[in-house]
Amino acid sequence: MRRPRARLIYNPSAGKEALRNHLPDVLDILEQGGLEVSCAMTHGANDAIVAARQASAEHFDYVIAAGGDGTINEVVNGLSTLDYRPTLGILPAGTTNDLGRALGIPRDLKKACEIIVQRHAREMDVGKIGDDGYFINIAGCGRLTELTYEVPSKLKTHLGQLAYYVKGLEKLPGLKSIHMEIDSPDFAYEGKAMLCLIANSNSVGGFEKLAPNAKLNDGLFDVILIKQVSLPELITLARMAMKGDHTNSDRVVYFQTESLTISSSDLVELNLDGEFGGHLPQTFRCLKHHLKVLVAPPEEGGRLLLP
Known part of the structure; x- marks a missing residue:
């Protein structure tokens, strides 16, 4: 049976370089949780957009955005224009981590990985600005x-x-x-x-x-x-x-x-x-409901997104 494939797109400088220091542990938890993981490291502006689109083109099951709100924004912009949009996972590794806060995803990267491997997905809205911004x-x-x-x-x-x-x-x-x-x-x-x-x-x-x-x-x-x-x-x-x-x-x-x-x-x-x-x-x-995102199940303290 094929293991689900995940592309980890990460910003090595986000949040006092937290992810750079914990990357081996992150990959180990994701692999032990049943995912086949490959990485794409960002080096500059729009790198995460390109990486997200490539993951879609290669039909990955999940795209995991690891970094701050800017990295997540680029991943969302990369996925939102596409017909096939892999489910989004979040590893809050930035300074503010607004989306992670809203979703109830802990800043502790190991705990955030444990949410991802449970693969509990919910639909989420995306804002669109003009013709091609998200x-x-x-x-x-x-x-x-x-x-x-x-x-x-x-x-x-x-x-x-x-x-x-x-x-x-x-x-x-x-x-x-x-x-x-x-x-x-x-x-x-x-x-x-x-x-x-x-x-x-x-x-x-x-x-x-x-x-x-x-x-x-x-x-x-x-x-x-x-x-x-x-x-x-x-x-x-x-x-x-x-x-x-x-x-x-x-x-x-x-x-x-x-x-x-x-x-x-x-x-x-x-x-x-x-x-x-x-x-x-x-x-x-x-x-409305433009992307799917991985969150903790409600019975484990995850925040319900439904109104």
């Missing part, structure tokens, strides 16, 4: 969202999550609101705003309650819009977001929709899963 966790626009891809990779390797706080403090004094026009079947807005987040999961930038009603397979985005606020008000909202109370503020708009268009008279950059994703205007669509 994101799995978050799309954002606004000055504050730019810091995630402005943090140098070497700084993230040495400081981890602290690197984002350092960069955030550096940007705070110069934060400005931007003009936004949002149009969707469920809500419309025109005016000044600090940022807009289009979330597919509840975990964004390490905040696990930023989109408290979000589900990964309900076919809907959760959209968070922060209107124009002062710096002290923004800091207060950040504190409230730690508890999920920010949605009660009159400076925050929170709604769900399956599609929306955002434009601006300003030059506004987009952040897709922590990486630079072009500029506004753009149209966003939620592709």
